[in-house]
Amino acid sequence: MESKKKKKNSSLTTQHIEFVMPSAIVTGATGITGSAIVHHLLKDKTYDKIYSFSRSNPGYEDPRIQHVSLDLQSSAQDMAKALQGVSAEYIFFCAYLATDDQAELSQINESLLSNFLEALELNGAARKIKRFVLTCGFKQYGVHIGPGKQPLLEDDPLLENDVGGASWPPIFYYLQQRVLADAAKKGGWEWVATLPQDVLGYARGNFMNEATALGLYCAVSKALPGSELPFLGSRANYFAFNCWTSANLHAKFCLWAAVAPGAGNQIFNVINGDTESFQNLWPRLAARFGCRIPDPMFPNGGIPGTKGFKDYESSTIRLPNKPPLKALASSLGLSKDPSAEESPTLFLQIDPEKWAKREDVNKAWAQLRDKYNLDQDAWNKATWDFLIMSLGRDWSCVGSMSKARKLGWTGYADTWDELEDTFETLESKGILPPLDQLKRDF
Template sequence: MHSAIVTGATGITGSAIVHHLVKDSSYDKIYSFSRSNPGYKDNKIEHVTLDLQSSAQDMAKSLEGVSAEYIYFCAYLVPNDPSQLSQVNATLLSNFLEALVLTGATKRIKRFILTCGFKQYGVHIGPGKQPLLEDDPLLEKNAGGVSWPPIFYYGQQRILAEAAQKGSWEWVATLPEDVLGYARGNFMNEATSLGLYCAVSKALPGSELPYIGSKANYFAFNCWTSANLHAKFCLWAAMAPGAGNQIFNVMNGDTESFQNLWPRLAARFGCRIPDPMFPNGGVPDTKGFKNYESSTIRLQNKPPLKVAASALGLSADSVAEDPPTLFLQVDPEKWAKREDVNKAWGTLRDKYNLDQKAWDKATWDFLTMTLGRDWSCVASMSKARKLGWTGYADTWDELEETLQILEKEGVLPLLDQLKRDF
């Protein structure tokens, strides 16, 4: 029988891993680590209250007598000062590892699974070479002759690899993209913001559902990751022969586009698809959709494609030189502050007893990036497939399941009621 530790057990990826560990009969002991008790009700689970921002010595006191063969590290902090992101998250991991050394728990570790993400490839900076591969060049300082902004995953992976080598155990880093899932009280989720946008649009006069982002984004191809699929992958990667000391993309396995997903969202919520969807031609620097405010955001850095430009024969091409632009024909942050939008939300909230925190904490800024960019984000799953990974999830099915959970949890109105009343 096996044992596991899950940090960030109240988050979307962490809670999914806990749920799948519970269902796995080969695990008989699961430690859930978080600052608050998630209230898991299973005899396998023992909760440990742990503040990962504390010192290694303080953490060691909380971890006395706690050890496991497999560690799933899903914790992540966003400091108020963005420039501290790398330092804060590197310290988070290094102090935790040092605490395990102090308690002697590292002697039992077989594999340590670190959840990272697609910022590994700089998708928040601009377009990269497609498809994205695990051995693509890192955006290190001066790579391709450019001084790149820091990406905190790199530091974490180095810290983990060094600790694993010293302790004679193995590590795995996963790279999911735009995770679809649910964790109680955690609204850092694309599905939550999209669901709120659709539900409120249904309640607004005309029930029209204009696309938030750019025309280029509407037709771009992207990948998503189900939190459940990611959890299954992590359990597989913990024991798969040959998977140790490696980085893996973790995608659902399909390639999707909002030209397919958006009409399905409209039909699901009973909204009307506008025609034309892009009345201004979808051209950046033009006005927004009808009476909505648009936004054009010019990013500051050259696109990650610059690193591969020479190998691709694009050294002098503007696509590898010019900082990219985000364009939102309906700026989601401005939309969420509109008087008519807040009145419609208030009506839904009061009528269906919805969670106000979901609205207050919705990640509209995340939609700004994911729907405003004009480049695709497609990754290959070949590396994991060659080692035997066969998992697959349909992105629309996963999105719809997440929306259904949000309805049951009182974040979104029940669909039948919403369609009946509006």
């Protein structure tokens, strides 16, 4: 009798238990953050099905991936039809549309997300969701508006509704996060929002990247007479502290946040983990590209209102609002301090947009393009205006990773290594000239 009982229990322990592998959806799969997430999902053998959503096919060759041509600007009803039979436990939303008008920017990007979520409801896919990861950024803190309290923390006050007694331009991340949180509560699933800063990475045909513009500036400077590499921005920016985010590190974080216990319904800074400044990076850029660091770097002072470097045109841009620091001014004892009251100013001792239109600069670029068969689109679509903000501001942008670290995140990337790795990729894709040849030929 006892032996039969043991045999019965033994058969229960060897009973086959089916393990269902999860699937994932990535929107904006052709962008820098989205393509990196797809790449790392393919490396993760946990996922058996990956849907890449974008208007154009990113061309991944893997049996686990399926491309879905999707226009996120279409109606929820039209998207629901395009998504028939498509569902996943984990969704990574990286889609973004840029426009100069801040009100329109908010409206468009909030609609992208809300219509997509409605489409998932209409076709029944929302019932399968476990966690939805939304990519946002440091504009959450108003770093594009002016200086804020350092370091930047996820529970810093939102810049809205006259917080601190000031009016703030709309920040669409807030709208998206509320739309997402409401949908998650209704559907019984969880959400995560990530806040990367100045993402370093590569995506085919996507040139909205600080590294691309910086690399082009360095390569052309090498080809110009004297091979000088003057800093484009202000003296204050040269000494300020900043942080960057590797697209690969961000992708790894997103996969971690999708399943990490306790990470649901949270907002996280996602930065490399080091703190950098251009006083350290700029000489390394010059050495890498074989350029000469000018001395003095700021012959006219490098402050707003001064002349440009040598014969280059400078720009002084007064921003129209109070700095984000004003939102916390009273609690910091700074309610009467000029740092919380004065409108921020951007200063470029070499305006990159004007620099890119100069005759001597375009001749140097054409020489490089023809000599090394480079992609003209990279020059035409380079985001020089991105450098105006990232090199022209006179304030630091440093975030804390403590919140994620306390939940177990251990990821780290060295910013210089990531920048150099991006340059090497851009060289291999014919966007920047091959480094050894550039240094030998010029």
